[in-house]
Amino acid sequence: MNTAHGHGYRITENARLDARNTFGVRARAPMLVEATDTAALPELFGYAMLRAPDTLVLGGGSNLLFAGDAPGAVLALETRQIALLEDDGHTALVRADAGVAWHDFVLWTLGHGLAGLENLALIPGTVGAAPIQNIGAYGVEVRESVQTVAAFDRTTGTFVRLAASDCAFAYRDSLFKQVPDRYVVTAVEFRLSRTFQPRLGYAGIEDELRAMGVEGAPRAAQVAEAVIRIRRRKLPDPTVLGNAGSFFKNPIVPATQAEALLAGHPGMPLFRGAGDDTRKLSAAWLIDQCGWKGHRDGDAGVSADHALVLVNHGQASGQDLLALARRIAASVQARFGVAIEPEPRLVGARW
Numbered sequence: 001m002n003t004a005h006g007h008g009y010r011i012t013e014n015a016r017l018d019a020r021n022t023f024g025v026r027a028r029a030p031m032l033v034e035a036t037d038t039a040a041l042p043e044l045f046g047y048a049m050l051r052a053p054d055t056l057v058l059g060g061g062s063n064l065l066f067a068g069d070a071p072g073a074v075l076a077l078e079t080r081q082i083a084l085l086e087d088d089g090h091t092a093l094v095r096a097d098a099g100v101a102w103h104d105f106v107l108w109t110l111g112h113g114l115a116g117l118e119n120l121a122l123i124p125g126t127v128g129a130a131p132i133q134n135i136g137a138y139g140v141e142v143r144e145s146v147q148t149v150a151a152f153d154r155t156t157g158t159f160v161r162l163a164a165s166d167c168a169f170a171y172r173d174s175l176f177k178q179v180p181d182r183y184v185v186t187a188v189e190f191r192l193s194r195t196f197q198p199r200l201g202y203a204g205i206e207d208e209l210r211a212m213g214v215e216g217a218p219r220a221a222q223v224a225e226a227v228i229r230i231r232r233r234k235l236p237d238p239t240v241l242g243n244a245g246s247f248f249k250n251p252i253v254p255a256t257q258a259e260a261l262l263a264g265h266p267g268m269p270l271f272r273g274a275g276d277d278t279r280k281l282s283a284a285w286l287i288d289q290c291g292w293k294g295h296r297d298g299d300a301g302v303s304a305d306h307a308l309v310l311v312n313h314g315q316a317s318g319q320d321l322l323a324l325a326r327r328i329a330a331s332v333q334a335r336f337g338v339a340i341e342p343e344p345r346l347v348g349a350r351w
Contacts, residue, residue: 008037009044017070020061022124023310024242025318027066027347029056029074036078038097038159038186041152049073051154053181056347060101062124062244063133067318068348077128077186082108085189093147095189098128102135110221114192116145118224119199122231124238124245128185132176133343134169138227139202143169147191151176151183159186171274172249172343180345196220204230234306242312243303247325248283248340255279261336265289283332283340284308290331300324322349 003012015032018024031049035041044050054072058064079097082105086093092114096105102125106117119140129135130142131149146164153160160183168175176183198218200206208226209218218226236243250271253261258279262268269282287293287307294304299316300323303309310321329340342351 006040006043008040009033009035015074017058017061017066017074020058020074020076021064021066022060022062022238022242022244023065023312023316023318023321024238025066025312025316025321027069027318029070029072031073033073033075034078035075038077038079038152041159041184041186042157044075045152045154045157047073050075055181057128057184059098059126059129060124062238063129063343064345064347065244065318065321065342066347067322070347075184077126077184079186084112089194091191091193093189093191095150095187096127097187098126098185100127101125102127102130106224109190109192110224113194115194115196115220116190116192117142118220119202119205119227121224121227127188131167131169131174131188132185133172134174136172137231138205139199141169141171143167143174145190145192146188148189149176149185150187150189151185153183155182171252171280198223235309236303236305236311241303242316243309244344246283246306246308246343247310248287248308248329249343250280250283251286251338251340252278252280253338257337261338281338286332286336286338286340287328290328290335292328292331295324297324302328318348322346326351 012032015029017027017029033044050073052072056070056074058074058076077098079099081097083095084092085095103122105127106121109117119138123135123137131146135142149162149167151160205226208230214222252273255277258270262270269285271280273279284307292302293307295302299313300320301311301313303311325342332338332340
């Protein structure tokens with residue numbers, strides 16, 4: 001590997017990406033660019049290789065599957081500053097660089113007496129990836145707290161600021177995901193509250209709080225701890241067992257289809273969709289009903305604790321994991337007539 005340094009960045013040719021994806025699968029990139037200063041982005045995107053549409057912007061590598069080598073250059077933002085921009089005693093505006101680890105940021109906000117992100121504790125990845133995926137967990141989505149997304153527009157070569165209303169946020173979706181070759185998220189500004197209003201409607205949180213001995217109204221940090229405890233029990237640690245968290249999105253179906261399925265499967269979890277005419281199904285339940293929990297094909301498998309989590313037991317390739325995911329989706333389609341789709345981005349393959 002040849003490495004070159006410039007002002008605010010480092011370039012490595014023929015770089016290994018094994019340690020840069022939480023599945024831990026083997027992959028390489030013809031060029032890895034690590035940017036420590038976003039001011040270098042206009043210069044970097046002046047290089048022909050980075051202007052190519054197959055350039056991959058890589059965060060924590062927790063929401064992608066390398067089904068092959070990266071076809072083009074890979075850019076990783078290594079900027080990690082957090083700043084309190086405004087604070088009127090009721091709400092505060094906090095700016096976090098794209099390279100900040102998401103869970104570290106959540107803990108920072110709690111440590112500064114700010115509420116709003118506690119239900120999103122322990123989600124892997126970076127702040128920069130959060131709005132792209134519109135990450136969500138335990139009844140909360142990050143779009144509820146995002147005020148502005150700062151980004152570099154590759155088409156114009158300029159830095160832009162996008163209000164949350166311009167980001168086309170939807171369930172596990174956003175403008176940045178819809179046009180992946182245009183924006184590089186450089187920082188996110190969050191509007192957070194000094195007054196904590198707990199969101200405890202998601203199954204399991206109140207039970208966990210009781211198990212923790214919390215009586216009465218919990219503090220934000222206690223809700224975060226409950227979420228952390230639940231996630232650690234359900235989801236394997238990617239540093240021990242390679243995984244990318246939940247692999248499939250919960251499918252959204254017409255309400256009529258959902259009601260018909262519920263009639264045949266009375267125990268099926270069912271949630272309201274974006275409107276009265278749609279319902280959200282539990283992909284984990286559908287997969288579990290098809291008998292996949294704990295399944296293993298060589299080193300590619302499904303977690304024994306959570307049917308939604310694909311795992312790498314050691315030497316599985318991205319193609320091995322993708323093949324297993326396709327078999328799982330096909331079985332759900334055959335039994336329930338419901339299509340499920342992967343949550344992580346696929347590199348080197350199409351779904």
